[in-house]
Amino acid sequence: MFNKPKTKTLFLSSFLLSTVFFSQAHNVSEGYQKPTDSLVVENLENWQDLKFGLFMHWGTYSQWGIVESWSLCPEDESWTQRKPEHGKSYTEYVENYENLQTTFNPTLFNPQKWADAAKKAGMKYVVFTTKHHDGFAMFDTQESDYKITSSKTPFYKNPKADVTKEIFNTFRKEGFKIGAYFSKPDWHSDDYWWPYFPPKDRNVNYDPKKYPQRWANFKNFTFNQLNEITSNYGKIDILWLDGGWVRPFNTIDPKVEWQRTIKVEQDIDMDKIGTMARKNQPGIIIVDRTVPGKWENYVTPEQAVPDHVLSTPWESCMTMGDSFSYVPNDNYKSSQKIIETLVKIISRGGNYLMNIAPGPNGDYDAVVYERLKEISGWMNKNQSAVFATRAVSPYHDGNFYYTQSKDRKTVNIFHLDEKTDYHSPSTLNFTIPENFKPKSLKILGISGKIQWKKTGNSIEINLPKEKNQLKYSTVIQITE
Missing domain, CATH: 3.20.20.80 (Glycosidases)
Known part of the structure; x- marks a missing residue:
């Protein structure tokens, strides 16, 4: 034994x-x-x-x-x-x-x-x-x-x-x-x-x-x-x-x-x-x-x-x-x-x-x-x-993947589409971590202001024409 x-x-x-x-x-x-x-x-x-x-x-x-x-x-x-x-x-x-x-x-x-x-x-x-x-x-x-x-x-x-x-x-x-x-x-x-x-x-x-x-x-x-x-x-x-x-x-x-x-x-x-x-x-x-x-x-x-x-x-x-x-x-x-x-x-x-x-x-x-x-x-x-981040619930939800800053004040949401060459959609809907209260939102790689609204524990965003510049993913960064 x-x-x-x-x-x-x-x-x-x-x-x-x-x-x-x-x-x-x-x-x-x-x-x-x-x-x-x-x-x-x-x-x-x-x-x-x-x-x-x-x-x-x-x-x-x-x-x-x-x-x-x-x-x-x-x-x-x-x-x-x-x-x-x-x-x-x-x-x-x-x-x-x-x-x-x-x-x-x-x-x-x-x-x-x-x-x-x-x-x-x-x-x-x-x-x-x-x-x-x-x-x-x-x-x-x-x-x-x-x-x-x-x-x-x-x-x-x-x-x-x-x-x-x-x-x-x-x-x-x-x-x-x-x-x-x-x-x-x-x-x-x-x-x-x-x-x-x-x-x-x-x-x-x-x-x-x-x-x-x-x-x-x-x-x-x-x-x-x-x-x-x-x-x-x-x-x-x-x-x-x-x-x-x-x-x-x-x-x-x-x-x-x-x-x-x-x-x-x-x-x-x-x-x-x-x-x-x-x-x-x-x-x-x-x-x-x-x-x-x-x-x-x-x-x-x-x-x-x-x-x-x-x-x-x-x-x-x-x-x-x-x-x-x-x-x-x-x-x-x-x-x-x-x-x-x-x-x-x-x-x-x-x-x-x-x-x-x-x-x-x-x-x-x-x-x-x-x-x-x-x-x-x-x-x-x-x-x-990407760097100096940690995992955060819900971690992965459909085509969305999550990380957060170590001070927990920023949450990053990655949107992927593995089925095809990536094209960012016109609208995105995703959940956010429990008890997270976003005050600002931006899409990395897009300089213009993003239209978004929060309903309950979900956020909906409308992407501008600049979305066509995004390759491989759309990365949303929200901050309390």
């Missing part, structure tokens, strides 16, 4: 839930513990003001245009499939995959270009994959030679070879909060996938209780790499830890399919890691994904939006394209769909962490910059309804 956390069922929007992403489907546990460290509480409150962040999955796998890391995993799932041209056997495939280190040379890498575009689009924080499950470090670790700054990697001669440092310094200079993604499992490490045994699935391939020294070596390796990241890369606001199967055995929830594959203890000693990280970075938010307790400071539904407000701080991580990693000719969402997703998320009290994957040349696809420019046009007009 073992203890299990109670699990809160999330009803998730169906769009974007393709089987490609079930490899990383994550439950949201009820075991949330509110931080008690005053600096963490303050940082978490400030983070909830940011609303819109940039996620970036990037590694040697971009050269093949395949899913990040997962093709190394010996599980027979849709997201782990390997292309025969990359290796006829599993052993050959792994050898060829790891040999990608010797050809990775993203010479167009320019984080200033990314930061400029993301900032104009309203993004306020960045989370970068310093190391994914494959173990390839995108930072200058001293614990392994499987890294972008190794002499085995052509890019090591570039003055920007430590891409993590370049990204963090550049985005920090532009006012972004900085988040470091780090995978707890490391499939390259001999102390996680011991070559004595073949790997069976995503988990450690030996019993850490039977071979305690090998597991102790892996714990030290992980601790040391996280110490490097939190010591050598300037101010870091978020430590975003992925690979939730590396966890204490007594936290496993057998109702969650992927957690049922965990057969052995994989306690990485988060107390030791978290204490070290907080010593190096006072107030840092730590996100030990899906592992309930004091080190999961916010929860992270993936590729989905909860259909209701959660009682915990939360963030949806979702892709601009179909994939977290770079795929040639990816299917990028429209700007309207991205903005609709943002509105849904913030109306339910969450943050939107949108993933954009750089390619093997070190740049985004051209269409990414087009999308970010379109989003920036909308954000310039409507940002006061």
Whole structure:
């Protein structure tokens, strides 16, 4: 027998839930513990003001245009499939995959270009994959030679070879909060996938209780790499830890399919890691994904939006394209769909962490910059309804979505129409929060006076001809 956390069922929007992403489907546990460290509480409150962040999955796998890391995993799932041209056997495939280190040379890498575009689009924080499950470090670790700054990697001669440092310094200079993604499992490490045994699935391939020294070596390796990241890369606001199967055995929830594959203890000693990280970075938010307790400071539904407000701080991580990693000719969402997703998320009290994957040349696809420019046009007009807001009842009513200012004196109502390209109607009728007494009303992006009347708990407005200038939504702002 073992203890299990109670699990809160999330009803998730169906769009974007393709089987490609079930490899990383994550439950949201009820075991949330509110931080008690005053600096963490303050940082978490400030983070909830940011609303819109940039996620970036990037590694040697971009050269093949395949899913990040997962093709190394010996599980027979849709997201782990390997292309025969990359290796006829599993052993050959792994050898060829790891040999990608010797050809990775993203010479167009320019984080200033990314930061400029993301900032104009309203993004306020960045989370970068310093190391994914494959173990390839995108930072200058001293614990392994499987890294972008190794002499085995052509890019090591570039003055920007430590891409993590370049990204963090550049985005920090532009006012972004900085988040470091780090995978707890490391499939390259001999102390996680011991070559004595073949790997069976995503988990450690030996019993850490039977071979305690090998597991102790892996714990030290992980601790040391996280110490490097939190010591050598300037101010870091978020430590975003992925690979939730590396966890204490007594936290496993057998109702969650992927957690049922965990057969052995994989306690990485988060107390030791978290204490070290907080010593190096006072107030840092730590996100030990899906592992309930004091080190999961916010929860992270993936590729989905909860259909209701959660009682915990939360963030949806979702892709601009179909994939977290770079795929040639990816299917990028429209700007309207991205903005609709943002509105849904913030109306339910969450943050939107949108993933954009750089390619093997070190740049985004051209269409990414087009999308970010379109989003920036909308954000310039409507940002006061987005940032530093909180959820407010009725949250969502038909095509209307609600946020409020933190002082509760202003309510914002977003009108969407997901069925078509957005055209603002001539008349809008909507309810307002209980006991809210509006004294003024305006439509963001329209300078003229708006005709409106209040009847009971409802407001009706007539929109002027300027409504035709509105793209993607109509945003009404009412103030007491």
